[in-house]
Every structure is written in C-alpha cells, then in structure tokens.
Amino acid sequence: MKYIVRIISLKFIFITLLPVHCLSGSSQQGMTLEQSLTTAEVNSPSMKKTRLNLIRNQENLNAQNAALKSQFALTLNPLNYTQSREFNNLISDYNTYNATESFGTFSVMQPIKLTDARISLSNKFGYTDSYSEYSGTTTKGFNNNLSISLDQPLFTYNRTKLTLKELELALENAQLNYAIQLLGLERQVAQAFYYVYQQQQSLDIAKQAYENMQQSYAVSKNKVDAGISAREEMFQAELNLATTKSDYENALVSLENAKDDFKLMIGVSIYDEIIVLPNIAVDTVQVDIAFAIDQGLANRMELRQREIDIEISQFDLIQTKSLNEFKGNLGVTFGLFGDNKNVKGLYDNPTDNESVALSLSIPLWDWGERKARIKASEASIESANVSAEEEQNNIVLGIRKIYRNLINLQNQIVIARQSVTNAQLTYDLNLEKYKNGDLTGMDLNIFQNQLSEKQLSYTNSLISYKLELLNLKIQTLYDFEKKQAVSPVMTLDK
Secondary structure, eight states, X not given: OOOOEEEOHHHHHHHHHHHHHHHHHSSOEXXXXXXXXXHXXXXXXXXXXXXXXXXXXXXXXXXXXXXXXXXXXXXXXXXXXXXXXXXXXXXXXXXXXXXXXXXXXXXXXEEETTTTEEEEEEEEEEEEEEEETTTTEEEEEEEEEEEEEEEEEESSOOHHHHHHHHHHHHHHHHHHHHHHHHHHHHHHHHHHHHXXXXXXXXXXXXXXXXXXXXXXXXXXXXXXXXXXXXXXXXXXXXXXXXXXXXXXXXXXXXXXXXXXXHHHHHTOOTTSOEEEOXXXXXXXXXXXXXXXXXXXXHHOHHHHHHHHHHHHHHHXXXXXXXXXXOEEEEEEEEEEEEEESSGGGTXXXXXXXXXXXXXXXXXXXXXXXXXXXXXXXXXXXXXXXXXXXXXXXXXXXXXXXXXXXXXXXHHHHHHHHHHHHHHHHHHHHHHHHHHTTSSOHHHHHHHHHHHHHHHHHHHHHHHHHHHHXXXXXXXXXXXXXXXXXXXXXXXXXX
C-alpha cells in the first residue's frame, strides 16, 4: 500500500500564518483544532527535522538515478613539460629526455543497470614535442587515441540494483516515518488543545461558583444585618467567599499556563492571545471491532516499516554472502590510435589497440568468517520477522483496548451528565433553604463544591471520549466519526 503525505509549503504557510496574523490584530482570537494541527505541522521542531530527513532521502535517490545516466567529462592539460636524466636499460646507459605536451581528454561513461556493467568511451587528443639525447632526434606532432571499453563483473550480485533499491526503501521509510510522526503530533496537539479547553471550563465553573457565593454572601450579610442570623454565620460566609475567589484566581493562572504551553507546542508567539474552540459535542459512534481490526492490519504504516526492515535484512544477507566469494571480472577495450605531424593526417596510418582481460577471485580458506557472518545475518532476518509478528499483535491489542474504553466512556458520559443535572437541582434546592435560614453557609458550600466537581467530571468525560476516538483513528487509519479512511500522502513540491 502506498502512503502519501502532503507537504505543500506555500499552502501550509498561508493557512498557518492566517490565524497568527488574526491573533496579532485582535485582543483574543479563537483557534480550532484543525488550525492548531496545521500550524504545528509547519512550526514543530520535530516535524521540521523529519521533513529535512525526508528531503535528504529523496535527494539521495535523485542523485543515484542521475548517476545511472551518461556521465560526461572533459579534462584539459594545456601544458605539461618534463626533463629528466635516467638510466635506460635498453641502451645500458644514461639518457636525457625532455618533452612538452598539451592534450585533452573527453570521456563518456554509461552504467548498465541491468548487468551492473560500465561502458566507457574515451578520446584523448594532444600535441607532443620531445627530444631524446640517445637518438639525437626531436619528434613533433599530433596524436589521438579513441577507445571504447566494457567492464563487466561476473558471478556476483548486482550492486547497482541493490543500491538503488536500498535508497528507494529508505525514502519510503522516511515517508512512513513522517506520516507516523504527523499522526503522533495530532495526538499531542489534541491533548494539549483539550487541556486548554479543560482549563477554560474550569475557569468558567470557578467563576460561576464565585458568583454563586457572592449571592449567598449577600443573603447572609442581609440576614445578619437584620438580626435574623448570628454573627458567626457571617464569618463562615466570608470564608466561603474568599475560598471561591481563590479557586477562581488559581483557575485563571492554570489557564494562562496551559495556553502558554500550547502556544509553544504549535509554534505561535507566546504573546498572542488565544482561546480554543473545540467541537466537544459527542454523538454515539458505533464501532465494529472486527472491522476496526481489519482496517488496522491493512493500513497501519508500522507494518510496512517492519516489511522494509525484513527486506533490508535480506539485502544485508546478500552483501554478507559476497564476502570471500568466488567472483570474476571481464574487461574489454577496443581502440584506434593515430599520430601525424599534421592534424589532417592523424589516421592516415592508424594502429588498432585491443585488450581482453578476464580475472577470477577464488577464495581458498577464511577460517569460517563467511559462514559465521551469514548466520548472523540470518538471525537478523528472523528477528525482523518476529518484530513484524509482534507489531501485528500489538495493533490488535491496542484496538481492542480502545474499543473497550470507548464503551466504558459512553456509559461514563451518560452518568456524568445526569450527575450534573442532579447536582444542579440539589444546589438550587439547598440555596432556597439557605435563603430561608434552614441551612448553614458551610453546608451550602459543600453543595457548591459538589456541583463544580460534577461539572468538571462531565467535561473530562467528554474530552476523554474525543481523545479515545482520535486514538482509534490513529490505530486503524479509519475515521469512524466521518466513516472514511485516513490516507496520509507524501508529495514534495519542487
């Protein structure tokens, strides 16, 4: 299965900077989860490093493909002067020799992917002016050496194909790693996003409790002033009011800290004022556990990574088997050499140059090194197979656990919702009792704390359910809320 991940820089930068500019232009701007994810993908340091690794692997593959095309080279030596006196075995005497040369070489080398061979075409053209003391003569003239050669390895594996395949797998693995990290980033951002929302709700609940306590304090003060209640009741009302005010201020500090951490994670300025705008509404999502497991086993990118690990281990085995192997090499060269005082007459009397060379490498004894290394490589392949099987089991277990958690969380949401309703009714009834003098301020504070606790529990149960649905999407690469598959796709804009 092919996995593609979109990295469209201009589009992402535009979408990312849009909310950031909006934040800078107003006192406080809402940010959705989708905007947070887009911003984090562009600005997250871990995603930046993963993208750079992806680019590195892509360019390595591009370079290898370019290396399989014809390679052209031109070497120029405008001046090469030599003078030396050496003992010449041919004449059994010393001879002084000097020469002035000027030449250039043009070559074309073409790798052959199919057979791992190299075909080279070379043409060396030059001019030589030389003098030898022994012969007493000076030779001047042009020369040209045109040749074509073939270098073909024998009885061994195709190194060109193997290198290309390794780079292709490295790129695919980098693409998979990017997509996996992107899904992991989605989980991290969602957790931080909902944590900010949780703190926002805590602040609202603390504010509501503070306002309620202000009302009850006013009632208590009026009753004490009218002589209906004892002065001690006023002391308790003041303590309750101070406590709820402190809780409200603590909630405000916790919210600001959570927002700073969130802004740092997604990569926006910590001076921007934001609030999160989640879609916290929860609809019951029906999940077929068998279908979910099938989706996970069919789509999870970690399984493909384990397959890549197995293939790479098999490549290592191929390379290990080539250690101290019987192999050969065939070299064939055909050439035409010509020289003349004039350029036009270079090939008036040409000379053929041919050579054929066959070499064989025959290992005799390596003291068991090759056999031991092959066993080590085979053990690595078996280990990779075990890891692939373990990954499958982990995927199944993870999906099963999430499925059970979802069912449990659905029940908890129903209970938490009813608990909030009951706590609100209880508080309202006891507030009337307090107003009528049938309840103390200490007792009313207990019911207020119960209401705040139930409201927070309900919010937490909704957030837990949304995060568990996200975990299910990441584990199966299927969105059960939208009833559609998730397909991370990787394309690099040039």
